Amino acid sequence: MLSERTILLEVNGRRHRKNFPAHRTLLEALRELGYFDVKCGCEKGDCGACAVLIDGEAIDSCLTLAWTAEGRGITTAAGFGSAQAPHPLQEAFAKLGAVQCGYCTPGLIIASESLLRRAPDPDDDEIRLALSGNLCRCTGYTKVFHAVKEAARARAGGEER
Amino acid sequence: MSITTEPAHLRPNVAWRQIGRPLERTDARGKAVGATRYAGDYTMPNMLHAKVIRSTLASAVLRRLDVGKARALPGVVCILTAADLPDRLAPTDIPGQTGQERQKTDQQILVRERVRYFGEPLALIAAETRDIAEQASALIEVELDEAPGVFDPAAALEPGAPIVQGTNNVVASNKIRKGDVGKGFAEADLVIENTFRTQFIEHAFLEPEVGLAWVDESGVVNIRMSTQVIEHFRYVADALGVPHNRVRIMGALVGGGFGGKEDVTVEIYLALLARASGRPVRLEYTREDSLVGHGKRHPFVITYRTGVKKDGRITAVEAKFIADAGAYVFLSPYVLIYAVVAAPGPYRVDNLSVDAAAVATNNMYTSAFRGFGAAQACIAYEQQMDEVAKALKLDRLELRRRNYLQTGDTISTGVPIRSAVWTEQCAEQAWAALGERTLDRGPIKVGRGLAAYQQSYGRITWLHDTSEGWVGVEVDGTVIVRSGVTDIGAGQVSALAQIAAEVLGVTLENVVVYNSDSAVTPLAGTTTATRALYMTGNAIKLAAEAVRERLVTRAAKQFGVDPGQIDMADSKVSVVDHPDRSMPFAELVKMCAAEGIHRSELAMFRAPFTDKIDPETGQGQVHPDYAFGAHAVEVAVDTETGEIEVLKSVGAHDVGQAINPAAVEGQIEGGAAQGQGYALSEEMIYRDGVLLTPSFSEYLIPTAMDVPPVQSIILESRSGLGPFGAKGIGEPALTPVAPAIANAVADAIGVRIHDLPITPEKVVKALRRQAAPSSTRWPDIDWARSGAAHRGGTA
Numbered sequence A: 001m002l003s004e005r006t007i008l009l010e011v012n013g014r015r016h017r018k019n020f021p022a023h024r025t026l027l028e029a030l031r032e033l034g035y036f037d038v039k040c041g042c043e044k045g046d047c048g049a050c051a052v053l054i055d056g057e058a059i060d061s062c063l064t065l066a067w068t069a070e071g072r073g074i075t076t077a078a079g080f081g082s083a084q085a086p087h088p089l090q091e092a093f094a095k096l097g098a099v100q101c102g103y104c105t106p107g108l109i110i111a112s113e114s115l116l117r118r119a120p121d122p123d124d125d126e127i128r129l130a131l132s133g134n135l136c137r138c139t140g141y142t143k144v145f146h147a148v149k150e151a152a153r154a155r156a157g158g159e160e161r
Numbered sequence B: 001m002s003i004t005t006e007p008a009h010l011r012p013n014v015a016w017r018q019i020g021r022p023l024e025r026t027d028a029r030g031k032a033v034g035a036t037r038y039a040g041d042y043t044m045p046n047m048l049h050a051k052v053i054r055s056t057l058a059s060a061v062l063r064r065l066d067v068g069k070a071r072a073l074p075g076v077v078c079i080l081t082a083a084d085l086p087d088r089l090a091p092t093d094i095p096g097q098t099g100q101e102r103q104k105t106d107q108q109i110l111v112r113e114r115v116r117y118f119g120e121p122l123a124l125i126a127a128e129t130r131d132i133a134e135q136a137s138a139l140i141e142v143e144l145d146e147a148p149g150v151f152d153p154a155a156a157l158e159p160g161a162p163i164v165q166g167t168n169n170v171v172a173s174n175k176i177r178k179g180d181v182g183k184g185f186a187e188a189d190l191v192i193e194n195t196f197r198t199q200f201i202e203h204a205f206l207e208p209e210v211g212l213a214w215v216d217e218s219g220v221v222n223i224r225m226s227t228q229v230i231e232h233f234r235y236v237a238d239a240l241g242v243p244h245n246r247v248r249i250m251g252a253l254v255g256g257g258f259g260g261k262e263d264v265t266v267e268i269y270l271a272l273l274a275r276a277s278g279r280p281v282r283l284e285y286t287r288e289d290s291l292v293g294h295g296k297r298h299p300f301v302i303t304y305r306t307g308v309k310k311d312g313r314i315t316a317v318e319a320k321f322i323a324d325a326g327a328y329v330f331l332s333p334y335v336l337i338y339a340v341v342a343a344p345g346p347y348r349v350d351n352l353s354v355d356a357a358a359v360a361t362n363n364m365y366t367s368a369f370r371g372f373g374a375a376q377a378c379i380a381y382e383q384q385m386d387e388v389a390k391a392l393k394l395d396r397l398e399l400r401r402r403n404y405l406q407t408g409d410t411i412s413t414g415v416p417i418r419s420a421v422w423t424e425q426c427a428e429q430a431w432a433a434l435g436e437r438t439l440d441r442g443p444i445k446v447g448r449g450l451a452a453y454q455q456s457y458g459r460i461t462w463l464h465d466t467s468e469g470w471v472g473v474e475v476d477g478t479v480i481v482r483s484g485v486t487d488i489g490a491g492q493v494s495a496l497a498q499i500a501a502e503v504l505g506v507t508l509e510n511v512v513v514y515n516s517d518s519a520v521t522p523l524a525g526t527t528t529a530t531r532a533l534y535m536t537g538n539a540i541k542l543a544a545e546a547v548r549e550r551l552v553t554r555a556a557k558q559f560g561v562d563p564g565q566i567d568m569a570d571s572k573v574s575v576v577d578h579p580d581r582s583m584p585f586a587e588l589v590k591m592c593a594a595e596g597i598h599r600s601e602l603a604m605f606r607a608p609f610t611d612k613i614d615p616e617t618g619q620g621q622v623h624p625d626y627a628f629g630a631h632a633v634e635v636a637v638d639t640e641t642g643e644i645e646v647l648k649s650v651g652a653h654d655v656g657q658a659i660n661p662a663a664v665e666g667q668i669e670g671g672a673a674q675g676q677g678y679a680l681s682e683e684m685i686y687r688d689g690v691l692l693t694p695s696f697s698e699y700l701i702p703t704a705m706d707v708p709p710v711q712s713i714i715l716e717s718r719s720g721l722g723p724f725g726a727k728g729i730g731e732p733a734l735t736p737v738a739p740a741i742a743n744a745v746a747d748a749i750g751v752r753i754h755d756l757p758i759t760p761e762k763v764v765k766a767l768r769r770q771a772a773p774s775s776t777r778w779p780d781i782d783w784a785r786s787g788a789a790h791r792g793g794t795a
Helices: A026-032 A088-095 A105-118 A124-131 A142-159 B028-032 B068-072 B130-139 B181-187 B230-240 B267-277 B287-293 B332-341 B374-392 B396-401 B423-433 B492-504 B532-559 B585-594 B661-680 B737-749 B760-771
Strands: A004-011 A014-021 A051-054 A057-060 A073-075 B048-054 B060-066 B076-081 B121-127 B141-146 B170-178 B190-197 B210-215 B221-225 B247-250 B281-284 B300-308 B314-326 B352-360 B444-457 B466-473 B479-483 B511-515 B566-569 B572-575 B578-584 B600-606 B625-638 B644-654 B710-715
Touching: A004 A026, A014 A026, A051 A105, A057 A105, A088 A105, A088 A142, A088 B028, A105 A124, A105 A142, A105 B028, A124 A142, A142 B661, B048 B130, B048 B267, B048 B287, B060 B121, B068 B076, B068 B130, B076 B130, B076 B267, B121 B130, B121 B267, B170 B332, B181 B300, B181 B314, B190 B374, B210 B267, B221 B230, B221 B267, B230 B247, B230 B267, B267 B281, B300 B374, B314 B332, B314 B374, B332 B352, B332 B374, B374 B396, B374 B444, B374 B737, B396 B423, B396 B444, B423 B444, B423 B625, B423 B644, B423 B710, B444 B737, B466 B492, B466 B532, B479 B492, B479 B532, B492 B511, B492 B532, B532 B566, B532 B572, B532 B578, B532 B585, B532 B600, B572 B585, B578 B585, B625 B737, B644 B661, B644 B737, B661 B710, B661 B737, B737 B760
Parallel strands: A004 A073, B048 B281, B221 B247, B314 B352, B479 B511, B644 B710
Antiparallel strands: A004 A014, A051 A057, A051 A073, B048 B121, B060 B141, B076 B121, B170 B352, B190 B300, B210 B221, B210 B281, B300 B314, B444 B625, B466 B479, B466 B600, B566 B572, B572 B578, B625 B644
């Protein structure tokens, strides 16, 4: 039968021990663990809706096997903040109307955070490139672009949490 | 950018506090922090996982379907084939509550004998896990005998063509006869004829179709799902053969729709499996299921003949439309009507003749998509306007100025436009906003294009559309709104909160909207046809006003003034011009509660009701009203590689009244991107009916690298039929974008590519053709026999 083993996944600072088969993707595993902010859009690495940070790097969790994420720090978009205490990117996305249907939003937040960590003051082309792996059908990206710039300004102004 | 121009007589008496402000949408924060639960995020104990088994051929006879081995697999709980179902059909007519007689266009639920399109469902599996459902699907034995199919509407009209269903491949036809086209063409100094083609396209919402169904202790089938139309509960009940009150559909915030979640998707399959298994069942489409499994936008072949005077005035238009309806009828007849009504565009055409047919093929069925036929018409009439201008050597905007419809003029169907028509203002402002022209750089040629449009908002008036909504105030002064409306991402729910907040004088955070539950929220109709704000917004406004009137009456008594002197804002009730004479809103509400004054209201809003139009002339009212606007773009075309970059993109729309300007901008920006994909990169390619583009690496929607910053210009005539004079923006935002881009490309390279999408390959070919001296003119095409090219664009 299928090979299964218990692995340890550390998600948003919480540790989970659970049995997963070898073919289980990190996307499926995270959703099984209740991290519903990780969205399933294509399961082929085309849309970016399932993006999470692994050790600070943005990856498509649908293309990552759960076993390979064992022992590494996983952060989902919900791990950044909450409605009461949003992360600057989450605040900017909400405030500037960069959210419409919202299904792509967690992935866009992950891609944006990953960008701002390596380029705190990105230029326009860097932002466009950083977001190009995340498909959005509602917003046309204009307000997403503004939100990333706004969040970069907020971080530069010392508002980073 | 927001520009408000207020006719003095339409100015409100009291300044609005909520309406017209770019407030943070009520749903934005939850989505931004990842707390929002979509339909696919709900699970239940003991839940099964479902899968749909589909045909791998487009036209076939089902010779054998053996599910024995699959049923025997441990963990498989239930497999259904047509043999297991009662002899019932799935309704596919226009959805909703209107009580009109249904068209007899139903579809088989699972293939009984004849496969008519690629991906048509053969069987349903429910298993303990997704893995087991997947393994079971490999054990199902299917034998299909390929049958002659027809994959091109022109071929489907030929004598002897295979008949897809019934007796005739023409599933709908429409015409318009207005004025005298013979006389109009005789008066013309010049007649221009062109044929344009549009392609199959896909909605590409990010959230695939998904739902969870269970049968409760009273036998009610409950379905929590992603849909634009919770009122498909009736169609589910009809398909199951149970009374309508035994099916309940609950929505969730929807991860995008664009018309693609307007028809029935997973709900009938879920209901069948939940009843058969007696357990909760979850069905989530993979992206491939989604791309294969729901209806597409109709490809059209459109021919325009336009007669003009030397000064540019249009004397006659003759238009012919052929739409590929695919294998089942779905909403094709309605899409065709929208196309026909929009045929003259936002121009006064007194002599008009339109003939249109939707033709069945064994391609994927086609149905609703943002713009709904009117978008395809715009692609043709706006390219045609540019061709006319070119032939007359007239400025493209000037030609349009000389022909714009004005308020009071009659549209294609002979009825006058009563609302403001600000097409010209929109076009001028969009064009001006392009600013300084980008210069050519060697082989990179820059071009500009504009397209104006007329697009209905609200449903066809003979469907007798209504919307119900409920508003109540709690004793602590908070407000509850109940509406069946589904929120597909455009801020439908937030707009209702803003309307209720405005009328009742509270702020947005004091309003909670409960929505999209067919059993407990008042039935609001569909979130389709740019009708949600118009219909549901009006219903909520009516309900809130009724509550306000009772509260104000009581407050007036308290203060000993006339009710007209009471103002309610910021959760305070006061006497106008006497801020010292006030009380908290909550106190007034408590007072009313103590005295048994009714603090809630269920209201119904009715759109105009009409009879059907005259089928011979197409004359009569079709829609409640129309929106007008324009989109302008600047593009750069690399004449060596054919690559096209959109440099600037500006939408200018008269939305009547923006309830939330930030949300309106969001629609314009999103429409600009979706229209850009329609023009340049998106095509669902079918070969012999089989989909060749079943993923987002083959079906290319625009990314952040492709779309320039979109500029939105919002004009507000306050002349619409929606709440506070609103019109609508959902569909209008998309409609003019693709033709504007097509016009810009033609402007850049001096040759027109008549069929979308305008790929680099087509650009290079067109430039080569142009370079060859013998073929500078687009060849004449027999419109009825053409149509092959719309599929073969990338061959």
